[in-house]
Amino acid sequence: MDECYLMGLWCGLIMFKFLEEYYQFWSTGPTPVQTSTHVVLPANDDNVETREFEAGDYKWRLVIYPGGKEKGDYISVYLSVVDTNSLPLDWEFNATCTVFLYDHILDKYLCFRVNERNFNKTTTEWGFPKFIPKKVLIDQSSRYIADDSIVLGAEILVIKRHRVIETVTLLKTTEVPQKYEWKIQEFSKLEEDRVRISEEFTIRDVNWRMKLYLNGDSSELSMDVVCASADTFDAHQKVKAEFYLRLKGRLGVVRSSGKLSHWFTSLDKCCGQKAFISFSTMRDPENGLLVDDCCTLQVEILVQLVV
Missing domain, CATH: 2.60.210.10 (Apoptosis, Tumor Necrosis Factor Receptor Associated Protein 2; Chain A)
Incomplete structure (x- = not known):
């Protein structure tokens, strides 16, 4: 060339x-x-x-x-x-x-x-x-x-690419435990109602409820804490909390769940203890758990992470 x-x-x-x-x-x-x-x-x-x-x-x-x-x-x-x-x-x-x-x-x-x-x-x-x-x-x-x-x-x-931004809020453990007490009226009607749910309450800017219900054969009572804020969570939002569920009697706390921990999401809003106490134990007058057909439940919640 x-x-x-x-x-x-x-x-x-x-x-x-x-x-x-x-x-x-x-x-x-x-x-x-x-x-x-x-x-x-x-x-x-x-x-x-x-x-x-x-x-x-x-x-x-x-x-x-x-x-x-x-x-x-x-x-x-x-x-x-x-x-x-x-x-x-x-x-x-x-x-x-x-x-x-x-x-x-x-x-x-x-x-x-x-x-x-x-x-x-x-x-x-x-x-x-x-x-x-x-x-x-x-x-x-x-x-x-x-x-x-x-x-x-x-x-x-x-x-x-679709970017997902996740914000994690790490909360300091409160020095004073944050508690909520729920007084249940007309406890004897629970056998018919099967379930009772408390009003909403707020701890660390998160809304919660308590739930008490009978299991299938009505022999045991179960208790849950419900994250009401999770109703509005998107797929990525969640809250981690440690909590205690307690039953109070005339002389103070008579039954406790011990420490429980859970990640609450829009698909998993409840956590608690099954068979918390037997229904017959609750109704036995000698145990002093009911006063004028009322009982008092308590929850102590430590919100640790908000994602």
């Missing part, structure tokens, strides 16, 4: 075409794009940029380095994200990129594909430093050149 032909090729006019059948962006569904641009490749091997196009809600260019990005015997081709000033400061996404080079003899496309790559404000360009040897492309019999033009295409699959 003579020197005049080489100089004529690098200084000549080369058309870069993007054809509908292979230029699709799957991040928002198949979106055919058809565009063409005339680019003059300078003799000093400066890089050449195509016109902008869109894929996955981002703007791109193909960047061609005739002398190689790393200066060698290869032509380099890169995909570059442009107009980044309009993106959020912390923008970031992954993409799978394919660049095509049309073979006029075989009527096929030579594909260059990279697996998922990360693009962000410090890495806006990714591609192929050794896209094709210069001597292969500029040979007079090259199958990739026709009418001083080559046909390049690009296919980009943008994988967007």
Whole structure:
């Protein structure tokens, strides 16, 4: 190949075409794009940029380095994200990129594909430093050149990331235990009602309820603490608490659950002790647990984490 032909090729006019059948962006569904641009490749091997196009809600260019990005015997081709000033400061996404080079003899496309790559404000360009040897492309019999033009295409699959921000509030354990007492009237009717639920009360900005209920055969009483605030929690919100459930009699506390700990969520709002006390024990007058058909339950709650 003579020197005049080489100089004529690098200084000549080369058309870069993007054809509908292979230029699709799957991040928002198949979106055919058809565009063409005339680019003059300078003799000093400066890089050449195509016109902008869109894929996955981002703007791109193909960047061609005739002398190689790393200066060698290869032509380099890169995909570059442009107009980044309009993106959020912390923008970031992954993409799978394919660049095509049309073979006029075989009527096929030579594909260059990279697996998922990360693009962000410090890495806006990714591609192929050794896209094709210069001597292969500029040979007079090259199958990739026709009418001083080559046909390049690009296919980009943008994988967007959805950031989840989780805030954790670590609360100091209170010096004075925070308690709530619930006086249940007409306890004898519990056998018919089966369940009693207290009014809402607030401890450490979290709303709670107490729940007393009979088990299946009515022989045992179970007691729960219910996180009422969890009714409005989203899928990621939760509260961790340590608590004690107690039954008070004439002489003070007569039964305690011991320390319990639980993460309360929108799907898991209750925790307590099954078979806290037998129903017959509660009704036995000698135990002194009922006064005028009333009993008093107590809960002590230490809210530790709010997420």
